[in-house]
Amino acid sequence: MIQFLLKRIGVVIPTFLGITVLAFALIHMIPGDPVLVMLGERNIDPVYYREAMHRMGLDLPLWQQYVNYLGRLLHGDLGTSLISQTPVLEEFRALFPATLELSLAAMVFAVVFGLAAGIMAAVKRGTVVDHTVMGAALTGYSMPIFWWGLILIMLVSVHLGWTPVSGRLDIEYDIAPVTGLMLIDTLISGEPGAFASALEHLILPAIVLGTIPLAVIARMTRSAMLEVLREDYIRTARAKGLSRSRVILKHALRNALMPVVTVIGLQVGTMLAGAVLTETIFSWPGIGKWLIDAIGRRDYPVVQGGILLVASMIILVNLLVDLLYGVINPRIRHAR
Amino acid sequence: MLLDIKNLAVTFGSGHDPFRAVSGVDLQVAPGEIVGIVGESGSGKSVTMLAAMGLIDAPGRVTADQLTFAGRDLLSMKSREKRAIIGAEISMIFQDAQSSLNPAYTVGDQLLETLAEHQNLKGAAARARALELLEQVEIPGARSRLSAYPHQLSGGMSQRVMIAMAIACNPKLLIADEPTTALDVTVQAQIMELLVSLQRSRDMALILITHDLAVVAEVAHRVAVMYAGEIVETAPVPQVFATPRHPYTQALLASIPEHSKGASRLNTLPGVVPGRYDRPSGCLLVPRCPYAEDACSRAHPELVLVGDAQARCIKPLDDEGKPRA
Ligand SMILES: Nc1ncnc2c1ncn2[C@@H]1O[C@H](COP(=O)(O)OP(=O)(O)O)[C@@H](O)[C@H]1O
Ligand code: SF4
Ligand SMILES: [Mg+2]
Numbered sequence: 001m002i003q004f005l006l007k008r009i010g011v012v013i014p015t016f017l018g019i020t021v022l023a024f025a026l027i028h029m030i031p032g033d034p035v036l037v038m039l040g041e042r043n044i045d046p047v048y049y050r051e052a053m054h055r056m057g058l059d060l061p062l063w064q065q066y067v068n069y070l071g072r073l074l075h076g077d078l079g080t081s082l083i084s085q086t087p088v089l090e091e092f093r094a095l096f097p098a099t100l101e102l103s104l105a106a107m108v109f110a111v112v113f114g115l116a117a118g119i120m121a122a123v124k125r126g127t128v129v130d131h132t133v134m135g136a137a138l139t140g141y142s143m144p145i146f147w148w149g150l151i152l153i154m155l156v157s158v159h160l161g162w163t164p165v166s167g168r169l170d171i172e173y174d175i176a177p178v179t180g181l182m183l184i185d186t187l188i189s190g191e192p193g194a195f196a197s198a199l200e201h202l203i204l205p206a207i208v209l210g211t212i213p214l215a216v217i218a219r220m221t222r223s224a225m226l227e228v229l230r231e232d233y234i235r236t237a238r239a240k241g242l243s244r245s246r247v248i249l250k251h252a253l254r255n256a257l258m259p260v261v262t263v264i265g266l267q268v269g270t271m272l273a274g275a276v277l278t279e280t281i282f283s284w285p286g287i288g289k290w291l292i293d294a295i296g297r298r299d300y301p302v303v304q305g306g307i308l309l310v311a312s313m314i315i316l317v318n319l320l321v322d323l324l325y326g327v328i329n330p331r332i333r334h335a336r
Numbered sequence: 337m338l339l340d341i342k343n344l345a346v347t348f349g350s351g352h353d354p355f356r357a358v359s360g361v362d363l364q365v366a367p368g369e370i371v372g373i374v375g376e377s378g379s380g381k382s383v384t385m386l387a388a389m390g391l392i393d394a395p396g397r398v399t400a401d402q403l404t405f406a407g408r409d410l411l412s413m414k415s416r417e418k419r420a421i422i423g424a425e426i427s428m429i430f431q432d433a434q435s436s437l438n439p440a441y442t443v444g445d446q447l448l449e450t451l452a453e454h455q456n457l458k459g460a461a462a463r464a465r466a467l468e469l470l471e472q473v474e475i476p477g478a479r480s481r482l483s484a485y486p487h488q489l490s491g492g493m494s495q496r497v498m499i500a501m502a503i504a505c506n507p508k509l510l511i512a513d514e515p516t517t518a519l520d521v522t523v524q525a526q527i528m529e530l531l532v533s534l535q536r537s538r539d540m541a542l543i544l545i546t547h548d549l550a551v552v553a554e555v556a557h558r559v560a561v562m563y564a565g566e567i568v569e570t571a572p573v574p575q576v577f578a579t580p581r582h583p584y585t586q587a588l589l590a591s592i593p594e595h596s597k598g599a600s601r602l603n604t605l606p607g608v609v610p611g612r613y614d615r616p617s618g619c620l621l622v623p624r625c626p627y628a629e630d631a632c633s634r635a636h637p638e639l640v641l642v643g644d645a646q647a648r649c650i651k652p653l654d655d656e657g658k659p660r661a
Contacts, residue, residue: 093488095394232430232432232436236436236498239389239423239427239428240422240427240450242419242423243419251438253436255439329443330440330487331439331485331487
């Protein structure tokens with residue numbers, strides 16, 4: 001297990017370095033003068049310009065600039081927003097819990113319903129249930145997020161009036177952020193109705209963001225289950241006189257989960273991309289909306305730092321998924 | 337009778353042209369008896385026993401005039417009742433032991449599961465019993481094997497674990513479906529020895545499906561020879577080797593020296609077991625039988641009594657091994 005862990009981490013470090021190179025290069029690939037871009041101003045006094053260039057280290061050779069950039073990263077300095085003058089890391093910290101909450105909710109939705117649908121389709125293979133589930137999964141998979149979000153808002157929020165249209169919480173509540181996760185903070189606050197309001201706000205965006213992962217998980221679960229159900233050890237489990245549900249949930253699912261967990265991990269990347277759109281549609285104050293706004297305002301330090309942070313998150317989650325894979329699969333854990 | 341099967345048929349595929357993988361099978365097993373089932377690959381040995389266990393899935397269909405275990409009707413029984421018998425009073429082990437164990441769980445987990453399911457045995461008592469079972473199947477270092485995963489075991493060791501699981505609830509009948517075919521020759525003998533000694537010490541009945549007629553001669557009391565989904569001969573062991581009554585049995589016996597380990601084809605009989613689309617009408621052995629004549633194709637032979645044996649042939653062999661006139 002230790003070797004397995006070290007091997008995975010050995011892969012993560014170069015990947016992370018690659019991302020810092022990309023984030024570093026980003027600022028140099030932006031059309032226009034990086035100094036002007038970074039200062040966010042035009043028509044600057046040439047003396048001040050040179051001074052600024054020197055101050056930002058932009059007169060150094062490129063490799064040295066990169067080394068300095070890495071040094072700053074190691075100290076947790078990801079630059080400062082041009083608009084708010086707040087450090088990028090600080091803004092990220094404030095907004096990340098909103099995205100985390102939305103993504104977690106979407107993932108829970110996708111995993112619970114995706115697994116259930118996939119298992120049902122596999123067990124009832126070739127029946128109406130199977131065809132319905134797989135048809136729905138295909139539809140969900142090819143649904144454009146923006147369009148799907150708008151349809152749900154029109155139907156559920158506007159027409160039926162069941163859920164709010166945007167935001168995380170009704171304005172009448174004033175909840176002090178403790179964890180940053182609204183569902184938990186509202187519970188802690190003990191304010192009546194606040195939790196329900198947070199939940200109402202969360203449901204629709206979570207469904208929209210979770211739809212594609214749900215479809216992918218359902219299809220993967222089905223095919224993995226179909227494969228596993230043919231295995232000899234399933235016959236053994238049945239020959240032991242175990243109940244059908246035990247054979248399926250304990251003996252088959254555990255083995256089918258291995259490929260499914262990988263797919264779930266891969267969905268995290270897709271999900272963060274989807275979060276950008278979803279947060280925009282639902283005015284959800286998270287890092288997706290933050291990044292889009294920053295691009296709109298040409299707040300390049302935020303874009304640079306934000307992309308680095310998001311990419312790091314994806315790497316981290318994939319590492320966690322790999323480790324989880326090792327926990328589920330004894331053959332990997334024991335591999336030399 | 338412990339196990340009593342009459343006119344068992346198993347068909348696969350639906351519509352107007354289902355495939356009868358097994359038909360007209362009668363099989364009786366008495367308590368403590370060892371019955372060998374032999375026949376080439378594809379002759380329906382596994383399907384017959386899986387049907388008895390209730391492990392044939394739709395669209396496969398099982399019918400029988402009778403299918404009882406210790407007087408209880410397995411066919412009409414509710415699945416919950418049947419599950420209480422399967423894995424406890426009747427258990428089964430398979431050809432490929434390694435793939436028959438779940439790779440995601442330890443040996444201990446899989447043993448404990450059986451004990452919990454049928455004997456409601458949990459905790460320390462269950463662990464002690466699991467250990468005892470591993471020792472009974474002569475696994476060296478049994479204690480450390482409890483936490484081993486199947487991929488850490490050899491084929492022979494896996495089969496021992498399967499046997500331990502199968503005997504966990506003191507079954508009255510153990511069905512062993514080619515338990516040694518996938519193993520090395522030396523290990524084969526050890527596993528057979530283990531099975532027979534367990535059968536003796538526990539006085540359980542054993543159905544032994546095998547290609548290996550030498551093993552049958554050594555351990556079985558009675559043998560059923562299957563061909564193309566039917567039993568073509570059944571007889572007590574000494575007689576079947578001395579005076580086979582069915583030409584197919586005779587050919588099987590003639591092939592022993594070359595095929596003492598795992599025969600899928602017979603040198604002494606040309607051709608293979610007819611499959612789904614090439615089953616002749618009349619006697620199924622006609623295309624391969626050295627004694628076939630026109631009368632053989634006219635009607636499907638019934639089992640006829642010849643001394644202690646029953647043979648499905650219109651002119652069963654005499655004591656000299658010649659077809660009767
Ligand atoms: N699930 C199934 N679906 C269709 N045909 C099957 C199935 N299982 C077995 N058969 C067929 O039934 C026949 C008997 O198979 P089997 O009992 O496994 O033979 P063996 O005597 O080698 O154990 C074979 O022709 C096999 O192809
Ligand atoms: S009935 Fe005819 S073909 Fe069939 S086994 Fe007897 S002799 Fe051979
Ligand atoms: Mg078989």
